[in-house]
Amino acid sequence: MSGAERLKQVACAAIDAAQEQLGDVSREIWCKPELAFKEKHAHKILTDFLDEHGFQTERSYKLETAFKATYGSRADGPNVSFISEYDALPEIGHACGHNLIAEVGVGAGLGLMAAMKVAGKPLGQVTVLGTPAEEGPGGKIHLIEAGAFTDVDVAMMAHPFPDNDFRPVALARLSLDVVYTGRASHAAGYPWEGVNDLDAAVTCYQGISCLRQQCKPDWRVHCIILEGGVKVNIIPERARLHVGVRAPSDEEMFMLKDKVMNIITSAATSTGCQVEHKLMSKPYSSMLSNEVMVGLFEKNVSRVQPPEVPTRPGSVFGSTDMGNVAHVVPSIHPNFHIGGRAVNHTRDFTGDAGSPMAQEYTLQIMKALAMTAIDILTDQERLQEIKQAFAKSMQNSVCAAHQRHGSLQRFPFCNVSVDHILKAMTELECFGTATDREGMYG
Ligand SMILES: [Zn+2]
Ligand SMILES: [Zn+2]
Numbered sequence: 089m090s091g092a093e094r095l096k097q098v099a100c101a102a103i104d105a106a107q108e109q110l111g112d113v114s115r116e117i118w119c120k121p122e123l124a125f126k127e128k129h130a131h132k133i134l135t136d137f138l139d140e141h142g143f144q145t146e147r148s149y150k151l152e153t154a155f156k157a158t159y160g161s162r163a164d165g166p167n168v169s170f171i172s173e174y175d176a177l178p179e180i181g182h183a184c185g186h187n188l189i190a191e192v193g194v195g196a197g198l199g200l201m202a203a204m205k206v207a208g209k210p211l212g213q214v215t216v217l218g219t220p221a222e223e224g225p226g227g228k229i230h231l232i233e234a235g236a237f238t239d240v241d242v243a244m245m246a247h248p249f250p251d252n253d254f255r256p257v258a259l260a261r262l263s264l265d266v267v268y269t270g271r272a273s274h275a276a277g278y279p280w281e282g283v284n285d286l287d288a289a290v291t292c293y294q295g296i297s298c299l300r301q302q303c304k305p306d307w308r309v310h311c312i313i314l315e316g317g318v319k320v321n322i323i324p325e326r327a328r329l330h331v332g333v334r335a336p337s338d339e340e341m342f343m344l345k346d347k348v349m350n351i352i353t354s355a356a357t358s359t360g361c362q363v364e365h366k367l368m369s370k371p372y373s374s375m376l377s378n379e380v381m382v383g384l385f386e387k388n389v390s391r392v393q394p395p396e397v398p399t400r401p402g403s404v405f406g407s408t409d410m411g412n413v414a415h416v417v418p419s420i421h422p423n424f425h426i427g428g429r430a431v432n433h434t435r436d437f438t439g440d441a442g443s444p445m446a447q448e449y450t451l452q453i454m455k456a457l458a459m460t461a462i463d464i465l466t467d468q469e470r471l472q473e474i475k476q477a478f479a480k481s482m483q484n485s486v487c488a489a490h491q492r493h494g495s496l497q498r499f500p501f502c503n504v505s506v507d508h509i510l511k512a513m514t515e516l517e518c519f520g521t522a523t524d525r526e527g528m529y530g
Pocket of ligand 2: 184185186222
């Protein structure tokens with residue numbers, strides 16, 4: 089038996105031994121759903137668990153409900169980071185199953201730590217990173233900006249889904265808060281004195297509905313009206329919408345945003361209202377799954393899971409701030425089946441994510457993640473392959489945009505500095521000459 093093989097068995101055995109406790113962690117979080125940046129209970133449950141199991145745990149790491157738990161040292165080898173998410177949705181609870189993501193993160197960390205302890209020599213570092221607020225505000229983007237990923241070599245997480253899909257399509261996304269303001273008036277006595285903001289909101293909503301016919305199949309625009317008047321006999325003087333804009337690349341997302349902005353402003357013009365808009369959070373980038381890491385993960389899943397598990401490769405599942413992480417360090421975000429057929433963000437999925445049937449699949453996936461980390465920690469060449477694949481995927485994105493626009497100006501790579509991209513590209517000799525490189529800044 090090879091060294092890595094023995095370590096994999098140790099990791100899986102450690103996960104099996106802790107399965108009841110891991111199930112409790114998940115259930116505790118599921119029973120008390122907390123919204124973005126308010127996940128105090130989940131933060132406590134997870135950090136207590138990691139503390140108890142011998143991790144060096146930093147609570148409220150850079151954000152109040154974020155945490156970092158480590159074992160080992162990066163001086164001895166790569167730092168593999170498992171990501172835990174744990175925020176819920178308003179009214180429908182853990183309808184995205186982030187309680188299971190939390191469990192996968194700490195369980196994979198636990199398994200890997202057990203393997204590192206018996207390796208006979210230091211292999212590197214395992215970090216479990218608790219990242220709050222995925223459903224909207226982009227906790228990982230705040231953590232990237234605060235430097236939480238500067239010492240991370242690779243990052244991994246797994247997300248519950250109706251089907252297994254290890255290379256899911258996560259769209260780039262931005263969300264707009266739009267407020268129309270006008271003038272109140274008596275709706276029966278002096279309606280002509282009013283300027284009706286609900287009309288602007290409805291016109292905007294309908295304009296977006298018409299735009300959808302001209303959207304590419306993988307573009308998404310969605311919109312809700314949050315405010316549209318306070319009393320039926322008052323002409324509404326304030327209306328508010330939230331608009332989500334998504335596309336497969338940052339570049340297409342900004343193209344689509346331009347179209348949506350035309351609709352937002354023209355609705356104000358046609359109704360005589362004023363309009364203000366702002367970004368609700370920093371934009372989410374599309375997901376770049378590291379091909380070498382996904383390949384290793386797939387092989388490891390096949391060791392612990394029967395092949396008949398429902399699979400739907402390449403499906404669009406929404407957006408994630410893990411996309412921003414994937415533009416900074418090599419990353420994977422496989423989606424995994426949890427036993428039911430319900431889809432995310434439904435009440436039925438909330439039920440599936442809290443049910444005992446999800447546990448079997450969740451344990452299999454955390455084992456596969458721990459084993460993937462062992463593949464990386466025990467073979468330095470593999471890490472080089474992973475970094476090469478990362479640089480290449482960055483190069484492909486940037487070169488495509490460069491060819492189309494001759495500069496990066498319309499391709500801001502949300503939250504990733506131009507220097508970072510240039511470094512990745514220079515490593516792969518993407519540029520012919522220094523002049524080409526200067527042209528990138530456009
Ligand atoms: Zn979600
Ligand atoms: Zn989610």
